[in-house]
Amino acid sequence: MTRHSGPPVPADVGVGGHPPSPPGNRVLVAALAITQTIGYGALYYCFAVFLTPIAADLTTSVTAVTGAYTASVLASAVLAVPIGRWLDRRGGRALMTGGSLLGTLLLVSLSRVDELWQLYVVQIGIGVASAASLYEAAFAVIIAWHRPRHRSAALLALTVVAGFASTIFLPLAGWLADQHGWRTALLILAAVHAVTVPLHAVVVRRPPGISRDPGRQHGDSGAHALRAALTDRGFWLLAAGFTAHTAAISAYTVLLIAALIGWGHPPAFAAAIAGLLGVLSVTGRLVTTGLQRRYRTTTITAVVFAVQAAAALLLPILGDTTGGAIVAVVAFGFGFGVATIAKPVILAERYDTRRYATLAGVLVVPMTLVKAGSPLGAAVLRTATGSYTPVLVAVAVCCGVAAVALAASSRPALSATGDTSADAPVTGPTD
Template structure:
């Protein structure tokens, strides 16, 4: 069956005619930093003391975070539909309020079932306030000429969330215990994110001057989503970003173990792994800087291929400190690429009318892959040590590179108004 035409917004010559758009960028940069720092990264510090208090294993506590990730995946499409229809202000403000309340409830958890219930709620509210809705708001507000800079600004600032909140959470836990630490983090989260989302996020999506008239938006939105899901390029992107997401998560969980197994001290391994956050920012800056001169798909595929080779290099030269650093640096340059590349490819291909719904559809399999990757990697490690894990990560990066190239080479659907020369 011939796919329906894909409606895409053509490039805009500009963006918001005033400073409101950049105030929005500044606000979201702050809320994403605090949101990821409190709702995601602090868990790494809280995990062991919570397990000790509740009298369970760290694996049991980790399972709660896995459930949170799955809850976020389940919310991705409904959240996307809401954003396309109603905008981000009410959703993100409500999500911030509820997440703050759940952090307080988390601090009072006395039983494992309470921990799981709270973290499932945090996973669901995370889908309402973190990158996916923030990107949808930015994509709907900024034209193509300024969109990349807006996304880059938010992700560069938020890339330092771990560097800020891991030490902060550690300090609070050491001084006051994990329950008080969560109360302090809840206060920080509520005081910062709720007013910024309520005041800075637009109430409704900004009308797209290149899109259909408002009266036709509802019907057109559904048509665009159907066309995207029937588009070969969408599924090529899905394969690429699912494989890449799985590889990144597996490497995050197992890189310290890989390096210590190669003979490095734990302190050295942890320090080297800490480079990934900084390198993710570097990779995003590189992508944004070169995509005006080189096709985005070419750059992204090349970086994914470099990551495949870098992972393999850790098996060959990872036993030396210089080899380990070089391998991690090369791998880390692609660590944050997907968070910028996916919004750019989706918006330029399908426009902004149904962006959030399409992005949510893509986020579901990616999130599921991220949730399952650590378990799959652990099974490989148990069966044959770290070489099978590294080979799996390298292979996934190579699949991701091929998927991006297939996306670039796939023919446009019949009736597609985007010419091959204009598309990314």
């Protein structure tokens, strides 16, 4: 007996969509762009700068300190679904404000750790703060406050600005650590991060459709929409695709510089080439958003992932030459940030946005787990084979799986009754 899944649930079914975007939405997007840039810079990227001095001060290994970061990532994965439910029921103001405040306090605490166990406790707390205040929460707020035709532009603006977090905060953290030591540097970064608290408290508002009584929020229709999405084959194809792509990106990011050096390139060249990934990610997001006016987001994303698969296979073949390395890395880097903007757009196009944050949380759990584990897997494979080629082949396979899964998810599914009414493009309501 052939099993058919029901058709995707169009965004905002039964609630008439969101009201026209008020002028204040530009302020909302601008404020979130600032808070995400600061949040990612202070809570996420700066840890790499302080890794070695923290290990030296605590008289422990870099590996042990890195484990604290892994614990932080895993903590955010555990909370992804509960936080998604909170966002769907109550909106983002209290959650993001509390997460920002917690993150600020924990940066201060991090500057005072003297034992390895204290580092782990603080980093787990930072994982909690990140889950409550960074991208997934911000995306949920953006989706709730924008009608379909405005969402892509709002998400693009947010991610383009926040995409420069590493460009700003890595050199800033390095300079602060050189001038004042890592502990004082963390206190200064905590003061900078404190700016996000009032921004979230003042600018993030209760979105349309969110009741002031969470117990009555959404009712049976919202629960039905959630069940319909979770029984849709396409949803799980999206989960498989984005998870495979996250594994590829995480492994590629960790091994790229070492691989280029191993093939005979100077360290400065390897670092410069790796630095292109951030700029290319912004370019990829801009192009993807422009193409969304003519093509399905799933189709665009699948093509980008396929290009990345080819680029990963080309790198061990061409990577020992300067021109070949640049071409292969640029081709891969073009899709570096596409998944970040594609995932919220696809979910909002395909499913009822009243349950957007919960569904996004379900996707985030496996993505976060592979983000934490794939660099270790890549290192083990490299050690076992003595070559970066098998690792890059694995990266290409993951990108290929992601491309196939995204392409398959865009195909309309038949209902149990054989209804083919889903053959039309799946979009949310128009203005």
